[in-house]
Amino acid sequence: MSxxxxxxDDAAYMREMLRDILTQGGYTVVAxxxxxxxxxxxxxxxxxxxxxLDIVMPRKSGLEALREIMQRDPGACVVMCSALGQEALVxxxxxxxxxxxxxxxxxxxxxxxVVGKSLEKPE
Amino acid sequence: MDLQKYRQLFVDEASxxxxxxxxxxxxxxxxxxxxxESVDTLFRMTHSxxxxxxxxxxxxxxxxxxxxxxxxxxxxxxxxxxxxxxGVIYDAVRAMEEMVAxxxxxxxxxxxxxxxxxxxxxxPESKPRVQEVREPAKKAKTCRTSLCHGVFVxxxxxxxxFSRPSVT
Numbered sequence: 001m002s003x004x005x006x007x008x009d010d011a012a013y014m015r016e017m018l019r020d021i022l023t024q025g026g027y028t029v030v031a032x033x034x035x036x037x038x039x040x041x042x043x044x045x046x047x048x049x050x051x052x053l054d055i056v057m058p059r060k061s062g063l064e065a066l067r068e069i070m071q072r073d074p075g076a077c078v079v080m081c082s083a084l085g086q087e088a089l090v091x092x093x094x095x096x097x098x099x100x101x102x103x104x105x106x107x108x109x110x111x112x113x114v115v116g117k118s119l120e121k122p123e
Numbered sequence: 124m125d126l127q128k129y130r131q132l133f134v135d136e137a138s139x140x141x142x143x144x145x146x147x148x149x150x151x152x153x154x155x156x157x158x159x160e161s162v163d164t165l166f167r168m169t170h171s172x173x174x175x176x177x178x179x180x181x182x183x184x185x186x187x188x189x190x191x192x193x194x195x196x197x198x199x200x201x202x203x204x205x206x207x208x209x210g211v212i213y214d215a216v217r218a219m220e221e222m223v224a225x226x227x228x229x230x231x232x233x234x235x236x237x238x239x240x241x242x243x244x245x246x247p248e249s250k251p252r253v254q255e256v257r258e259p260a261k262k263a264k265t266c267r268t269s270l271c272h273g274v275f276v277x278x279x280x281x282x283x284x285f286s287r288p289s290v291t
Binding site for chain 1: 136166171
């Protein structure tokens, strides 16, 4: 059974791109979220194996959503998506419990590599 | 990668974002609504446009958006928009609209707007228009890490405090 993924990004374009990459990589995208609140709600509703979470989102930032998700499930597997120039936030992502990160623009092989390794990494 | 599909998605979404930025600028100009929210919207929309453009190698668009985003970030944190900044932001939004229109018409990367990059690089004059007091950024504890292919490997070291930028 393929691993189930929740994609959270306020840009429909990015969600579409990640969906295509992950689906072609053999993953099942079970839900998408366009802000931090939706991400936390969708995580609770769908219990995905992995979440991709954009850092900059409306209503609730990716980091805030990450903290809430980790509070609900300390074993949650979350990969943060940052953009060029946000590498300084990597340490904050680690403190909050993220397993991995991706930097946009996404390259399909890197996405699949990071997602695969994050799922393998022990909690 | 289906370039045609992503090109259309880029045009549609970037157009929506730029329209949203126009509304935020109007709100700031007329002192309507919550100025901090308007600045935040400008920042987020610029950030999104940057990411989309970079993924399609529209370097001129992603570079302009990146410069604008960096320029907006301190304004977003402080809640201060210098009056002199509004004109530059309006021009940047118009430029990005023209660039997106070129992509829509031709499918090609639009030419760079060096003039705007130079203007954005110059700091805006300090003439606060709207000010909102924000709580200072809280410190976050981290541990030192090494990073391998985007997956964290945490070394067992004592926590070190870092100041965290206020990100919403």
